[in-house]
Amino acid sequence: MGVDRYSGLPFVARFRWNVGKTMEKFYRSFAEKKILAARCEKCGYTVVPPRQICPKCYSTISEENLVELSGKGVVESLTEVAFKLDGKGGYIWLEKPELLAAIRLEGASSTIFARVEGEAKVGSEVEPVWAEKIEGKPSDLISFKVVE
Amino acid sequence: MKRVAIIGYAVSRLEWDAEKTREEAVFEVAREAMRSAGIEREDLGTAISASTDFLDGRTISNCMLIGASGAYLKDESKAEEDGMYAALYAAQRIMSGVHDVALAVSHTHSWIFNPHQVTQYMLEPWFDRQNELLNEITLAALQARLYMSRSGADEEHLAEVCVKNLRNAAKNPAAFRKMADVTVEEVLESRLYSSPLTELMIAPPCDGAAAVILASEEAAKEFCDDPVWIRGIGNACDRYLRDRDLGRLDSLRIAAERAYRMAGIEEPFRQIDVAEVTERFAHQEFMAYEALGFCREGMGKVLIEEGMTEVYGEIPVNPSGGALSGDPVCATGMIRLIEAVRQIRGETENQVEECRTALAHAQWGLCAQKNLVFILGDRL
Known part of the structure; x- marks a missing residue:
């Protein structure tokens, strides 16, 4: 019954973006297990991942104002995620839910979102979990875990 | 003008x-x-x-x-x-x-x-889009938790918003999700997507x-014999996710203040007869109550507990069923605007008595980053 449907998609789009000089530094310093942020000279806002323009006061943040964070942070919000999207609009229901957190890194003003391991709660202190083989890429930072 | x-x-x-x-x-x-x-x-x-x-x-x-x-x-x-x-x-x-x-x-x-898959394209591509767990639903869940930990609202309060709106929707012939007899338990027991958000807390x-x-x-x-006048408009867009306080809808508060100023509204709780808001997730209705100035910050749950936002309440919200009763994404806020017009004209199925001033709200972006408010009236 009803009318037929046809998919009219002639290609699969795999977009690739230039991350820019500042983000490149951010990812390359993962090779030394470092997390960089940009601290605004004018208003003190500290943004991670770093940016060239302060999202609070719009001042330019120069490369000299990149600072290394301790990597430790506090869980501000937490959710047990029961699904993943498969990239085609479908749901993959997870056998075991994964924990996703909003984390405020020590010294940062902005929030990051990352997977967390262990018995995390709102307020838990967490630290980064690095991949065994690190090469200065996004995949180096696997997740965060609760500090023992 | x-x-x-x-x-x-x-x-x-x-x-x-x-x-x-x-x-x-x-x-x-x-x-x-x-x-x-x-x-x-x-x-x-x-x-x-x-x-x-x-x-x-x-x-x-x-x-x-x-x-x-x-x-x-x-x-x-x-x-x-x-x-x-x-x-x-x-x-x-x-x-x-x-x-x-x-x-x-x-x-x-x-x-x-x-559309939930498409929301991943709203993420900044260099860092957030590298995290496969991030999408509109999981981010809204983080927002919900943040709001709940500050306000003391719990899962049952969220479910009560769904019960109100889905029951209201039962009388609305255009609505998509209508559940005349739905209970708090059914909302809580519907499929969990990302805690605390269950299926019925997510606009379908x-x-x-x-x-x-x-x-x-x-x-x-x-x-036209019965035009409905636009008395106030306010619009504001917040910063990107990582740089804003997700637990508050500051851009909605600012949008509402602008619309109220234009319409000459000083006490929204008393002067607005009905509000139609775009609550894409249950907790966002509470956040809207507070940002629109219907109650003090963190007190949204009290409005539900006291039945004040029911059709018969002091400040009815979403008598149409709201976004929780159907989300045709780009049309969702416009339908809120139309429902507000219909309230002023006295044409709705869940009609608010003596409705002369109505508020309509639309949102866009992850965790309601951008917000728009219209104040409508039966006279200029």
Whole structure:
């Protein structure tokens, strides 16, 4: 019954973006297990991942104002995620839910979102979990875990 | 600045897998809105549509809709967001004195591709999009938890919002998700997506279209016996996710303040008779109560506990069922605007008594990053 449907998609789009000089530094310093942020000279806002323009006061943040964070942070919000999207609009229901957190890194003003391991709660202190083989890429930072 | 009224509207039935093309859907609501306003295509000066390239799977998603909306060779444009923004731009064109009659039309057919998947394209691509767990739903869950830990609202409070709205929707013939007898337990026991959000706390994507006709004061008086006047408008967009306080809707608070100032509203709780808000997730209705100034910060749950936002309450919110009763993404906020118009005209199924001033709200972006408020009235 009803009318037929046809998919009219002639290609699969795999977009690739230039991350820019500042983000490149951010990812390359993962090779030394470092997390960089940009601290605004004018208003003190500290943004991670770093940016060239302060999202609070719009001042330019120069490369000299990149600072290394301790990597430790506090869980501000937490959710047990029961699904993943498969990239085609479908749901993959997870056998075991994964924990996703909003984390405020020590010294940062902005929030990051990352997977967390262990018995995390709102307020838990967490630290980064690095991949065994690190090469200065996004995949180096696997997740965060609760500090023992 | 010229005054603007809404003189006609149309809403399609919200459904899943609508057996019509989007061109047909847009044509039907555009034609019906013009008919209800008593205007012909020749009376129309400008037309603004709202649709999204990614949701439609076409670039220039208004392509082929210009004919369907009667806008060939007219001053035509598109908003890549909610249809209430199309209404905002249409109102501004009339306020400027350039046009007298405008059409704003919006649609989304969610069936063609899952809108929640598309929301991953709203993420900043260099860092957040590298995290496969991030999407509109999981981020809303983080927002919900943040709001709940601050306000003391719990899962049951969220479920009570769903019960109110889904029961209201049962009387609304256009609604998509209607549950006349739904209980708090059923909401809590529906499928968990991302704690605390269960299936019934998430606005269900569906297919739908909506249109409104706006007119200048002179044109409104010429064509319409009961125009509904736009008394105030406020719009604000917040910073990106990582740089804003997700537990508050600051941009909605600012948008509301601007709209109230324009409309001369000083005590929203007393002066507004009904509000139609876009609560894409249950907790956002509480956040809206607070940002709109209906109660103090953190007190949203009290309004639900006391039944104040029920149809019979002091400040009814979403008597239509809200976004939780059906989310045809680009049309969702525009439907709130139309429901507010219908309340003032006394045409709704869940009619608020002596309704003279109504508020309509639309949002766009992850965790309601961008917010738009209209204040409508039965007189200028």
